[in-house]
Amino acid sequence: MIGALGLVLRLALGGIFLTIGALHAWDAPRFVLAFQNYDLLPPDASMVFGVYLPWVEILAALGLLARRLYLGSLAALGGMLLIFLAAIVSAWQRGLDITCGCWREGEKVATHFPQLVARDATMLAAVAVLVAIEWRRCAVNSKDNLAERL
Amino acid sequence: MEPEPPVMSEFSRRLLRQLAALLALAAAPALVSGALQLEWHRRESLDAGEIRAATARLWGEGVQWVDARPRRRFAQEHIAGAILLNEDEWGRLVAKFLDAWDPEKTIVVYCDGGGCEASKAVAERLRTELKLENPIYVLKGGWQAWKGE
Numbered sequence: 001m002i003g004a005l006g007l008v009l010r011l012a013l014g015g016i017f018l019t020i021g022a023l024h025a026w027d028a029p030r031f032v033l034a035f036q037n038y039d040l041l042p043p044d045a046s047m048v049f050g051v052y053l054p055w056v057e058i059l060a061a062l063g064l065l066a067r068r069l070y071l072g073s074l075a076a077l078g079g080m081l082l083i084f085l086a087a088i089v090s091a092w093q094r095g096l097d098i099t100c101g102c103w104r105e106g107e108k109v110a111t112h113f114p115q116l117v118a119r120d121a122t123m124l125a126a127v128a129v130l131v132a133i134e135w136r137r138c139a140v141n142s143k144d145n146l147a148e149r150l
Numbered sequence: 151m152e153p154e155p156p157v158m159s160e161f162s163r164r165l166l167r168q169l170a171a172l173l174a175l176a177a178a179p180a181l182v183s184g185a186l187q188l189e190w191h192r193r194e195s196l197d198a199g200e201i202r203a204a205t206a207r208l209w210g211e212g213v214q215w216v217d218a219r220p221r222r223r224f225a226q227e228h229i230a231g232a233i234l235l236n237e238d239e240w241g242r243l244v245a246k247f248l249d250a251w252d253p254e255k256t257i258v259v260y261c262d263g264g265g266c267e268a269s270k271a272v273a274e275r276l277r278t279e280l281k282l283e284n285p286i287y288v289l290k291g292g293w294q295a296w297k298g299e
Binding site: 025028029030032033036043047051052054055056058059060063069070071072073074075076079135138142 | 173209
């Protein structure tokens with residue numbers, strides 16, 4: 001049961017991030033602009049992250065799908081999701097519309113923040129479940145190794 | 151302090167080692183992609199308050215262009231949607247600028263090229279005299295950079 005859940009989450013997260021990463025890497029200037037719309041980093045830093053992060057997304061997704069650098073991939077995805085969540089919440093707090101990077105004081109912003117937070121929080125929970133499954137596997141293996149040695 | 155359990159320390163060591171490897175692996179394709187898509191090899195460093203033409207292009211409709219060149223140069227050619235506002239005719243042109251001013255847009259001021267100071271002077275006056283709260287930038291390389299890209 002746990003194995004099946006892990007497999008489903010692994011394939012789902014891998015597929016989602018592989019697609020997202022490829023789209024971002026294909027059109028880096030657009031992703032850079034999306035970064036700048038959060039108004040958190042200076043333009044140059046946004047460019048660096050906007051070009052670099054899609055490749056982290058792609059490699060982490062491949063890592064999940066192929067079970068290579070598996071823990072590192074989970075850590076990278078978890079870290080990125082945490083950063084994205086913090087950026088979304090920060091924009092929400094400031095009343096910043098991240099579809100354009102502009103403030104629309106007194107107006108309803110076009111960005112649907114609750115949906116964005118729910119989406120990223122769900123994926124973060126999925127990463128946490130996969131880390132927990134891997135942790136359990138490591139603990140069991142370690143116990144078996146210890147028993148063999150004794 | 152109690153020592154870390156062996157499973158936890160092995161688990162976290164493996165996690166950090168793999169994370170470092172993954173982040174290092176991502177750097178190579180990112181450099182290639184950045185060089186191809188953003189043409190970093192031609193970029194010079196930016197001074198405070200400057201912005202590159204490529205970045206301003208990405209901002210599209212979110213930019214209010216201000217042309218700080220003489221009227222004659224503006225009349226010959228200018229960036230689409232730009233408003234003329236130079237130091238020589240400041241008193242006469244500033245009212246027209248304020249009519250078109252949009253508090254939600256990022257203002258980018260440009261003059262002829264890398265050596266001109268007019269755009270910096272106009273940007274400074276927009277900040278200090280008009281006390282605009284919009285982000286205000288000067289276009290790196292000015293009109294020549296815009297035309298050259």
